[in-house]
Amino acid sequence: xxxxxxxxxxxxxxxxxxxxxxxxxxxxxxxxxxxxxxxxxxxxxxxxxxxxxxxxxxxxxxxxxxxxxxxxxxxxxxxxxxxxxxxxxxxxxxxxxxxxxxxxxxxxxxxxxxxxxxxxxxxxxxxxxxxxxxxxxxxxxxxxxxxxxxxxxxxxxxxxxxxxxxxxxxxxxxxxxxxxxxxxxxxxxxxxxxxxxxxxxxxxxxxxxxxxxxxxxxxxxxxxxxxxxxxxxxxxxxxxxxxxxxxxxxxxxxxxxxxxxxxxxxxxxxxxxxxxxxxxxxxxxxxxxxxxxxxxxxxxxxxxxxxxxxxxxxxxxxxxxxxxxxxxxxxxxxxxxxxx
Numbered sequence: 001x002x003x004x005x006x007x008x009x010x011x012x013x014x015x016x017x018x019x020x021x022x023x024x025x026x027x028x029x030x031x032x033x034x035x036x037x038x039x040x041x042x043x044x045x046x047x048x049x050x051x052x053x054x055x056x057x058x059x060x061x062x063x064x065x066x067x068x069x070x071x072x073x074x075x076x077x078x079x080x081x082x083x084x085x086x087x088x089x090x091x092x093x094x095x096x097x098x099x100x101x102x103x104x105x106x107x108x109x110x111x112x113x114x115x116x117x118x119x120x121x122x123x124x125x126x127x128x129x130x131x132x133x134x135x136x137x138x139x140x141x142x143x144x145x146x147x148x149x150x151x152x153x154x155x156x157x158x159x160x161x162x163x164x165x166x167x168x169x170x171x172x173x174x175x176x177x178x179x180x181x182x183x184x185x186x187x188x189x190x191x192x193x194x195x196x197x198x199x200x201x202x203x204x205x206x207x208x209x210x211x212x213x214x215x216x217x218x219x220x221x222x223x224x225x226x227x228x229x230x231x232x233x234x235x236x237x238x239x240x241x242x243x244x245x246x247x248x249x250x251x252x253x254x255x256x257x258x259x260x261x262x263x264x265x266x267x268x269x270x271x272x273x274x275x276x277x278x279x280x281x282x283x284x285x286x287x288x289x290x291x292x293x294x295x296x297x298x299x300x301x302x303x304x305x306x307x308x309x310x311x312x313x314x315x316x317x318x319x320x321x322x323x324x325x326x327x328x329x330x331x332x333x334x335x336x337x338x339x340x
Contacts, residue, residue: 003118010111011046017103018042024100049108053115070114077113078106142169142212142238143259146229147177151196152243152298154261159209167210168203168241171232173225175200175213188295195297230256243328265324272331276319278302280333282311302331310335 018039082102089101145168149155158164178200181193203211216232223231226247233240239257242248251258272278280302282292292307292315304310304317317333324330 003115006111006114006118007046007050010050010107011043013107014042014046015039017100017107020103021100045104045108046111049111053112070117071110074110074113075106077109078102081105081109141166141257142233142236143167143241144169144171144229144233144236144238145174145241146171146244146247147174147196147225148244148247148299149242149261150174150178150199151192152261153195153199154243154265154298155241156199156202156206158261158264159203160206162208164209166238167212169232169236169238170200170211170213171229172213172215173228177225191297192299226250230254233257262324262328265329272319272322274319274321277316277336278319278331278333279314279316280304281314282307285311296331300329300331302333304333304335307335 018041021038021042022035079102082105085101143164143166145155150170155168159168178193178196181189182197184190184193200211203209214232214236216228216235226244227250229242229247230240230251233251233256234254239259240247240251241259241261242251243261245260245262248258248260278296280294280296282294282304284293285291285308286293286303288305290306290308292304292311294302294304294315296302302317304315305320307315307317316336318336319331319333321332322329323332
């Protein structure tokens with residue numbers, strides 16, 4: 001609406017300039033067709049500028065600030081343009097062009113500057129007493145999430161709860177890795193990849209959550225995925241959201257802000273409580289001789305007592321206790337029944 005009003009005012013001001021030109025002394029002795037040519041030109045001028053401006057879509061900024069800075073910068077540029085054009089244009093002091101050209105330039109440049117600022121909220125945020133440049137991502141500091149955080153799935157619950165105000169950024173190489181994993185012949189990797197894609201679809205489906213897929217600049221495939229995630233967060237001026245303690249430490253070394261979901265979970269109610277029944281496939285022996293270890297779909301480790309003989313099978317277990325650390329969540333359980 002503000003942009004439509006601005007464009008309407010631009011056309012009205014341009015027509016007003018044409019009326020002023022009609023009433024000037026220079027137009028009194030002009031041919032009959034000259035006023036009509038001036039009117040047509042002053043109507044065509046704003047329409048042409050608006051048409052060109054309309055080609056550049058998707059911009060925005062606070063209206064009052066944009067108008068203020070747009071008019072200020074437009075007037076300044078018009079003054080500078082006249083200083084540059086005066087020695088070039090063959091104009092006498094009494095030439096009408098010398099009188100009306102600054103007004104026309106000021107009108108066009110004020111509109112162009114104000115329109116640009118109105119449509120560039122993603123790139124400029126005018127804050128008192130300074131101007132902050134928000135690189136690539138709109139709004140507050142973006143949250144860059146890694147592949148482990150996506151597969152974990154708790155990020156979707158936290159986002160839907162409204163804890164994060166700024167948008168999420170998924171590195172393009174993380175999305176590529178999830179797609180490759182979802183098509184893998186390895187069952188466990190395929191399950192994790194599909195779970196990660198489901199979590200992203202859940203985030204995308206929530207209208208209250210903004211999420212972008214962005215390709216990092218100046219990175220090579222030789223770099224580890226963790227390093228590339230941290231590098232992208234640094235490029236965007238954002239922070240890393242992860243469950244990987246190693247990635248959190250790497251980001252800390254490079255002074256990139258980090259949120260560890262596992263640290264957040266320390267203050268939350270555990271997902272499992274004693275007595276809950278869980279089905280888990282045991283894949284290896286635990287630290288104790290009689291323990292079996294399995295993993296849930298989100299990567300949570302389940303340590304099952306008296307289950308060494310059930311390794312390689314799916315077992316229905318009863319949770320006895322849980323342990324939440326910065327490295328992740330551990331679930332301790334005992335078998336309820338034996339099933340292949």
